[in-house]
């Protein structure tokens with residue numbers, strides 16, 4: 268169901284699940300990409316005269332309020348971007364929330380406090396989750412699912428509440444799914460995937476799937492050292508998941524059999540410690556000194572990755588190539604971002620997935636519109652590519 272199919276929304280209370288999980292430095296939002304991406308749906312509902320009740324989470328609090336995870340700074344930023352006041356409720360389903368929703372007029376926007384301050388939101392116990400979903404549903408007449416970044420979570424505000432109210436899909440979720448579908452269903456080839464980020468273990472299922480679908484897999488970031496170790500290279504003090512080396516060897520073998528090219532860095536920026544001021548040097552990927560750790564792919568690898576991406580018609584990128592937040596280790600991530608920008612200009616479909624990669628390209632000075640699509644979902648986009656059923660999407664197709 269689309270929002271239009273919910274009928275006339277004037278005067279109706281509409282609960283919107285957005286993903287407003289933004290990085291904060293104290294109370295300062297360091298990347299407001301997810302808030303910006305959530306604005307069009309909230310504005311659409313407000314313009315239609317709905318009383319808009321936005322709900323979202325921030326971070327991973329353990330089912331109880333914690334100041335550092337309050338959504339209050341997000342309410343202020345959302346108001347600025349919408350160009351109208353946003354009432355902030357200091358709880359989620361309690362007195363403050365009820366009073367704010369009761370006082371809302373047509374077109375008004377209320378943001379509820381962090382959903383995860385309530386244990387029912389993330390509970391594995393269906394009854395506990397259902398009870399919390401019931402309290403959320405009591406605040407509204409209809410529900411709109413617009414938090415793409417959380418559709419892979421079977422949580423009260425994503426899944427259970429959608430079964431209790433007339434539910435529709437928001438424009439952000441529609442757009443994200445539309446783009447990711449182009450990657451999974453007959454992508455224009457060659458189709459390359461660039462994977463980075465810290466842990467291989469987070470990405471095993473997606474690697475398994477990509478070996479069946481992509482033509483080329485480029486690996487960087489912290490996870491690359493497990494790949495290098497699987498080639499019997501010395502990785503010094505670099506991040507290594509020793510228990511995954513055998514699994515990775517299996518992937519390398521499978522990729523060879525299927526004719527999927529796996530591209531690994533040929534050089535590495537190796538430092539004496541995880542710090543911007545540490546002594547660092549570029550070393551061959553096969554010869555990382557025992558007392559050093561790799562913190563970025565090296566310059567030759569940046570050139571190699573750009574060459575391997577050149578000519579590709581579809582590229583998906585998830586995860587930075589190095590510790591980009593520190594200037595000496597940002598060049599690898601910048602090289603990949605630049606290669607994607609050039610491909611976009613040549614008409615290829617380029618998709619950047621995940622909070623970290625999106626924040627990285629913005630921090631490095633790139634603009635969102637230089638890429639085909641910047642996904643707001645990290646885990647969600649990877650699970651979509653894995654071909655998993657995502658609870659927040661399947662629930663919208665259920666008959667009520």
Ligand code: 3PG
Pocket residue numbers: 286288326327416417420622644645646647
């Ligand atoms: C994300 O940051 O990927 C989403 O907001 C989901 O957050 P979570 O991984 O804490 O569920």
